[in-house]
Amino acid sequence: MSSQAASSRPATARRGSFLDRERTVAPPGYSRWLIPPAALAVHLSIGQVYAFSVFKTPLQEHFGTEGTPIAVIFSIAIVMLGLAAAFGGTWVERNGPRKTMVASALFFCGGLFIASAGVALGQLWVVYLGYGVVGGIGLGLGYISPVSTLIKWFPDRPGLATGLAIMGFGGGALIASPLTNRLLGTYADAPENAIAPTMITLACAYLVLMLLGAWVVRVPAKDWRPAGWTPPQQQAGGMRATADTTARNAIRTPQFWLLWVVLFTNVTAGIGILEQAAPMVQEFFSQIDAAAAAGFVGVLSLCNMAGRFVWSSTSDVIGRKRIYMVYLGVGLVAYLGVVLLGTSSVAVFVILTGIILSFYGGGFATIPAYLKDMFGGLQVGAIHGRLLTAWSAAGVAGPLIINSLVDARRASGASGASLYQLPLLVMVGVLAVGFVANALVRPVDPKFQEPVAGGPASSASAGQDRREGVGNR
Amino acid sequence: MSEASQGAAKAAAVVLWVLVGGGLGYGVWQTVARASQLFG
Numbered sequence: 454m455s456s457q458a459a460s461s462r463p464a465t466a467r468r469g470s471f472l473d474r475e476r477t478v479a480p481p482g483y484s485r486w487l488i489p490p491a492a493l494a495v496h497l498s499i500g501q502v503y504a505f506s507v508f509k510t511p512l513q514e515h516f517g518t519e520g521t522p523i524a525v526i527f528s529i530a531i532v533m534l535g536l537a538a539a540f541g542g543t544w545v546e547r548n549g550p551r552k553t554m555v556a557s558a559l560f561f562c563g564g565l566f567i568a569s570a571g572v573a574l575g576q577l578w579v580v581y582l583g584y585g586v587v588g589g590i591g592l593g594l595g596y597i598s599p600v601s602t603l604i605k606w607f608p609d610r611p612g613l614a615t616g617l618a619i620m621g622f623g624g625g626a627l628i629a630s631p632l633t634n635r636l637l638g639t640y641a642d643a644p645e646n647a648i649a650p651t652m653i654t655l656a657c658a659y660l661v662l663m664l665l666g667a668w669v670v671r672v673p674a675k676d677w678r679p680a681g682w683t684p685p686q687q688q689a690g691g692m693r694a695t696a697d698t699t700a701r702n703a704i705r706t707p708q709f710w711l712l713w714v715v716l717f718t719n720v721t722a723g724i725g726i727l728e729q730a731a732p733m734v735q736e737f738f739s740q741i742d743a744a745a746a747a748g749f750v751g752v753l754s755l756c757n758m759a760g761r762f763v764w765s766s767t768s769d770v771i772g773r774k775r776i777y778m779v780y781l782g783v784g785l786v787a788y789l790g791v792v793l794l795g796t797s798s799v800a801v802f803v804i805l806t807g808i809i810l811s812f813y814g815g816g817f818a819t820i821p822a823y824l825k826d827m828f829g830g831l832q833v834g835a836i837h838g839r840l841l842t843a844w845s846a847a848g849v850a851g852p853l854i855i856n857s858l859v860d861a862r863r864a865s866g867a868s869g870a871s872l873y874q875l876p877l878l879v880m881v882g883v884l885a886v887g888f889v890a891n892a893l894v895r896p897v898d899p900k901f902q903e904p905v906a907g908g909p910a911s912s913a914s915a916g917q918d919r920r921e922g923v924g925n926r
Numbered sequence: 927m928s929e930a931s932q933g934a935a936k937a938a939a940v941v942l943w944v945l946v947g948g949g950l951g952y953g954v955w956q957t958v959a960r961a962s963q964l965f966g
Contacts, residue, residue, distance in 0.1 A: 480932060487935075490942035497946055621946070627953030662945065669939045741964075748964030751957040758954075803964070 472667075474549025479671035485606040485679070487669065492599030492618040494666030495554055498659040499561055499595040500625015502530055502588075507633045514645035516577050526568075526585050528848070533589025535845030538597050542838025543700055545594065550602040550670045557595030558663035564588025565656035569649040595663070596622065596841070600821045601834030605673050608830070609682045611822035612773070616765030619818040623758035629655070692774055692894075696902035697829030703836045706901050708827050711890045716820055717843040717850075718887030719780055722788065722880045723813025724851030726806050727753060729859070729873075737870045738799055749803065756807040757814040764815030765822065773823040774894060780812040780819075781888040787812075788881045796870045817844075827897055854879060 470476070505527045512523045545553045564587035571579025599618050607614035636654055640647035678684075685693065703709050726733070730753055731746040741749070768776040790805045820840065825833045858876040 483932075484936075487939035490939055490946050493946040493950075494942055497949055621950075624950050624953055627957045628949045631953070631956040665938060665942055665945075669935055669942055671935075744963045746964075748961045751961035752964060755954065755957055755961065799964070 472548075472552040472555055474547075474552070474672065477549055477551045477670060477672050478674055479677070481674070483671060485673070488603060488606050488671060489614075489617045491550075491554075491666040491670040492603050493621040493624075494662045494669075495557060495595045495599050496618050496621030497625045497628060498663050499557070499592050500622040501629040501655065501659065502527070502534075502592055503623070503626030504629035504633060505530070505584075507630055507637070508648060511637060511644040511648050512572075512580075514643075515572060515648055516575070518577070522577060526580055529581055529585025530589040530592060531848045532845050533586055534592040534596060535842045535848075537590040537593025538838035538841040539593075540838075541590075541594050542597060542835030543832070545598050545838065546601065546700075546832050546835045549672060550598050551667050553594050553598035554663060554667035554670060557591045557598060558660055558667065559591070561588050561591025561595060562656040562660040562663070564591055565652045565659070569652035569656070572649045572652065593838070593841070597834050597838045599666075599670065600837060601830070602670060602672055604821060604825050604830055604833055607679075608684070609679050610766070610769045611825050612765040612768040612776075612819055613762075615821040616762040616818040619765070619821075620758055620761040620814075622817075623754070623761050623814055627754055627758065692772065692896055693826045694829045694897055694902065696899065696905050697831030698827075698836075698897055698902050700832045700835035700839060702901040703824075703828050703832070704839055706897055708894055708897050709836070709840070711894050712820065712823060712827070713840055713843045714890040715777055715781070715887050715894075716816060716840060717847050718883050718890070719777075719784070719813065719816035720844055720847035721851040721854070722784060722884050722887075723757075723810060723816070724847060725855045725876065725880045726809055727757075727813070728852045729855055730806075733873055734799075734802065736868075736872055737796055737802055739869075741799070752803055752807060753810045756810040760811030760814035761818035764811065765818035768815075768819045768822060773819060773826050774891060776815070776819055777823070777891045778888070780816050781884050781891060784809055784812045785881050785884040785888065788877055788884065792874055792877045792881075827894075829902070831903065854883075 509520065509523050512526075513520060516523070541553075564583045564585075567583025567587055568580045569583075571577065571581075571583055600615055603614035603618050604611045633651060633655065636651040637644040637647045640650040684695075698706070730750045731743075734749045735741050735743075735746050764776060764780070787805045787808045791802065791809075795802045795805065821833060821837045824836050824840065828836055855876045858879060859872050862872045862875060
């Protein structure tokens with residue numbers, strides 16, 4: 454927009470709306486510990502998507518259909534999450550966290566309202582549109598919006614900051630699952646008749662929580678730093694970038710694609726266990742009944758959530774590259790352990806799979822901090838959004854690998870734990886690929902970086918991106 | 927930002943801490959209860 458057009462606006466318009474980034478800049482002395490609950494409010498809400506399975510049987514009963522058409526709802530939502538994060542990332546960076554969190558709340562809760570209408574009308578395609586498409590856009594915007602804000606507030610501990618926020622996404626399912634079950638039992642005699650009011654109740658509760666988070670969220674002033682903290686000086690061969698890289702340039706670097714492979718392999722391996730958790734434990738141990746299998750899923754959920762905070766915080770101490778060596782290397786050994794020792798006892802099986810799931814969560818939570826190390830904080834949200842396409846791809850690849858191999862083993866006459874030997878060994882190979890990709894990560898070539906203030910321009914393309922207005926922190 | 931609105935935002939942040947902390951506590955408690963069935 455030209456300066457002439459801006460100057461012709463009334464003074465109130467120049468101040469911007471309540472949602473604008475400029476109106477969210479924190480005053481001096483504002484405590485950064487007031488920001489994490491805003492991020493958690495959004496992630497705890499949108500984490501409901503991981504509890505979608507609670508609706509699965511009631512929806513099947515309501516629409517009188519098989520499991521696959523209902524499972525498509527969740528798949529659409531996850532694909533839309535990845536697409537919205539990838540394509541909306543730059544918009545998120547430009548408009549700031551408050552506008553994005555409000556947009557996320559309107560899309561996510563609006564999607565639940567539309568889906569409830571689809572249920573009431575008996576139209577499954579409306580549920581696809583509501584929960585899947587519209588709600589999925591809300592998931593993508595909500596997932597990335599608070600993360601880059603927290604990284605800017607915690608430059609000294611970015612792993613802790615991203616772990617806090619993304620732990621909320623794992624925790625969201627822990628809340629939504631029992632809450633949804635309770636609501637389904639409250640509104641009607643049969644759960645299939647209580648879906649619409651349950652969705653409306655959840656939408657109202659999440660709308661309030663997310664909008665409260667949007668009101669509370671603040672961005673730090675441009676030159677703000679934590680008291681007593683100075684940015685670490687770059688050492689020769691160090692992994693932390695001293696200059697920023699734009700999202701457009703980041704995807705031109707090998708580092709971005711190596712990290713894409715790292716996230717893809719880590720998520721694929723984790724989903725392999727997560728997706729098959731209940732039937733897998735029952736095949737390994739014939740004495741495990743359905744209730745105990747549900748308990749096993751609960752253990753994995755707790756490990757997934759705890760890993761997000763614990764491992765991501767640990768990465769601040771030991772470094773991002775090293776922690777991914779642990780996720781992928783120790784995860785590989787743990788997978789081998791499940792193959793070789795998994796049938797020895799329930800405790801051994803639970804410990805090994807719990808470790809794998811904690812690394813799965815840790816991988817999600819640590820990746821924004823890894824990106825910040827590699828590409829700087831300028832557009833870390835937009836870069837993170839583009840990287841989340843690895844999640845969407847893994848969400849398809851992981852279950853496909855496991856299910857097709859288990860089906861093939863079953864068709865060849867295998868049963869019990871042997872059903873899973875080949876799929877688990879394939880996951881060992883997947884993790885080995887990720888381990889190598891992580892080992893190949895090196896500091897970003899300065900030609901991709903933005904010029905440092907007062908320094909010489911690094912590259913023509915970097916300067917062009919800055920002129921296009923992408924450098925507004 | 928006025929002092930009043932800043933104070934309200936801080937109060938809302940504290941309320942949010944309580945809400946998200948309580949929600950997480952509820953979720954973890956419910957999940958631990960479910961998880962205990964594995965070893966029960």
